[in-house]
Every structure is written in structure tokens, then in C-alpha cells.
Amino acid sequence: MAASGGSEDRPGLKKINTAACLVIGDEVLGGKTVDTNSAFMAKWCFSLGINLKRIEVIGDDESEIIEATRRMSDRYDFVVTSGGIGPTHDDITYASIAKAFNLPLVLHEEAYERMKQMSKTSRTQSNFNWDEDSPARRAKLRMVQLPLDTSKDLKPQCIFPRDDMWVPVSVVNGNIHILPGVPRLFEALLKGLKPHLLPRLTDPEGKGITRITIATPLPESAVADYLTKLAAVVEPKGVKVGSYPRWGSKWNSVTLVGRDRAFLESIVPEVVENVQGRRVSSEKEEDDTPSE
Numbered sequence: 001m002a003a004s005g006g007s008e009d010r011p012g013l014k015k016i017n018t019a020a021c022l023v024i025g026d027e028v029l030g031g032k033t034v035d036t037n038s039a040f041m042a043k044w045c046f047s048l049g050i051n052l053k054r055i056e057v058i059g060d061d062e063s064e065i066i067e068a069t070r071r072m073s074d075r076y077d078f079v080v081t082s083g084g085i086g087p088t089h090d091d092i093t094y095a096s097i098a099k100a101f102n103l104p105l106v107l108h109e110e111a112y113e114r115m116k117q118m119s120k121t122s123r124t125q126s127n128f129n130w131d132e133d134s135p136a137r138r139a140k141l142r143m144v145q146l147p148l149d150t151s152k153d154l155k156p157q158c159i160f161p162r163d164d165m166w167v168p169v170s171v172v173n174g175n176i177h178i179l180p181g182v183p184r185l186f187e188a189l190l191k192g193l194k195p196h197l198l199p200r201l202t203d204p205e206g207k208g209i210t211r212i213t214i215a216t217p218l219p220e221s222a223v224a225d226y227l228t229k230l231a232a233v234v235e236p237k238g239v240k241v242g243s244y245p246r247w248g249s250k251w252n253s254v255t256l257v258g259r260d261r262a263f264l265e266s267i268v269p270e271v272v273e274n275v276q277g278r279r280v281s282s283e284k285e286e287d288d289t290p291s292e
Helices: 037-048 060-073 093-100 109-118 135-141 183-192 195-202 220-237 261-274 283-288
Strands: 020-025 050-057 077-083 106-107 144-145 169-172 176-179 210-216 240-244 251-256 278-280
Touching: 020 037, 037 050, 037 077, 037 183, 037 195, 050 060, 060 077, 060 093, 060 176, 093 106, 093 144, 093 169, 109 183, 135 283, 144 169, 176 183, 183 195, 183 261, 210 261, 220 251, 220 261, 251 261, 261 278
Parallel strands: 020 050, 020 077, 077 176
Antiparallel strands: 106 144, 169 176, 210 251, 210 278, 240 251
């Protein structure tokens, strides 16, 4: 697929309904680091009513990053990448995404100034000078050299979600948002993006999607026929019915997920009766539910 030429703000003209998360890092695939960012994003998207359609993990490989970001940008309204934007040689996310969309890497002056003002110099770099060329300075500059379309307004291409952080969120092709892989930073920046996205959400008030969980003592085989029939009836209403075995527990889970809370509430009594269960607020409550 041919890459788009430059950063087009096409998603700004339509609502955000679908999302994807691309986790980048050899350390994740090698088992050295456990990815928690995609799980955080899944909960965050659910809370805002955004349909997270795909989570993908790839290594620090230029061709993989190029292929994945082009494909995701084309298919989903809101794309977040996690990882690969640090100061070392294997942090190639910015450069790879720039190549994917035929963009140069450009020093973002505001990000650079924020970095100088807000970043702390470690004890091992006590002699560091921002005005002198050095390997340490060049390493820092890698983190503020962003894929930018200089023929367009730079403001929507670089967002600063947090006033207390210098770290930018680079936005490429209008819908790819490049975030660091450090969970503390990833979570803070993603939460900080909420005000920027609310006007474009299907639900502009950000009320999100409702999930109702019903604990049942019955095995899945005993409720399968009823749940199949129920799913066929409620699917036109935008409701998904789920069934999840919980090994080691006396209770299994049945879930009802949708946007119309009133309709979901209206069918709860019927579902509870047919699965001989009870409504619970969390899996922990299921575990604490005494057997009849």
C-alpha cells in the first residue's frame, strides 16, 4: 500500500469510533518486559466509548513499524503506538514512522525548550551543557526530532497533554499518536489526551460503554443455548453477550456490553433468571459470593 504524503488531518473531520494500539519493542517480544500499556489503553478506550479493535506487538524493526503504522492509520480512526522513542540507537519509532509517511525528522523547537526547562540532569552528567554539542546532547535531541509536515500547521502535529511534562505526543497522518513505552509516562499522556479527543467521540460526553456482569453457578454448556438465542435478539440493539469460564471458581461470568444503559438494565432480570445467577459489580465480588 502506498504511503500517504504528509500529515493530513482527515480524522479531524469525522468522529472517532475505532482505535488500535501498536506496542513496539524487542524487550516485550523477548519476555524481558511485560506490556501493561495496551491493557491500560483498553480500559481507557472502554471508558470513553471508543471501540478498540486491535492490539499488536512488534519488535524494533523498521519494516515492521512502517507496515503496521500504514495499515493501522488506514483502518482505524485513532492509533496509539507505545515504545521506541528514547535516546538510544534502538529507539527507531520516530524515524520509521517518518519514513512510512514520507516525512522528515525535524527538531520541534517548543518540545526542545520544554525539555531544557523541565528535564533533570543526572549526577553522572553534572557537566552537561545544552549549548555544546556532545554525545549526550545528541542523544537527548533524538527525543524531540519528530516526523513533521512543515508545509502544514505544526500545532496539531505535536500535542503536550500534560503541563508538568515536556514529553510531546507526536501526531502523524492525523491519527497516529506516538507515545513512550514507560508505563508511567504512557498512562499520564494518554489520560491527558482525553480533552483533545472528546469533541470527536461518538459520545462527546465521554460516557463510554456499559458492561454488566452476572455470576452464574452453571457451566457454560448449560447456558450456551440460551445465550446464543439472547445474542441473536439483542445484537440489533448493539449489545454483545459474553460468556467466560473462571477456572478454580464456583462461578462463571456472563456479560452484557453496550451503549444503551437503559436497555441493558431492562434485560438483566431475564438473564439473571435464565442463568440462575446474580448481578455482581466485579470478579472479586463473584469470588466472594457464597454458594447457595
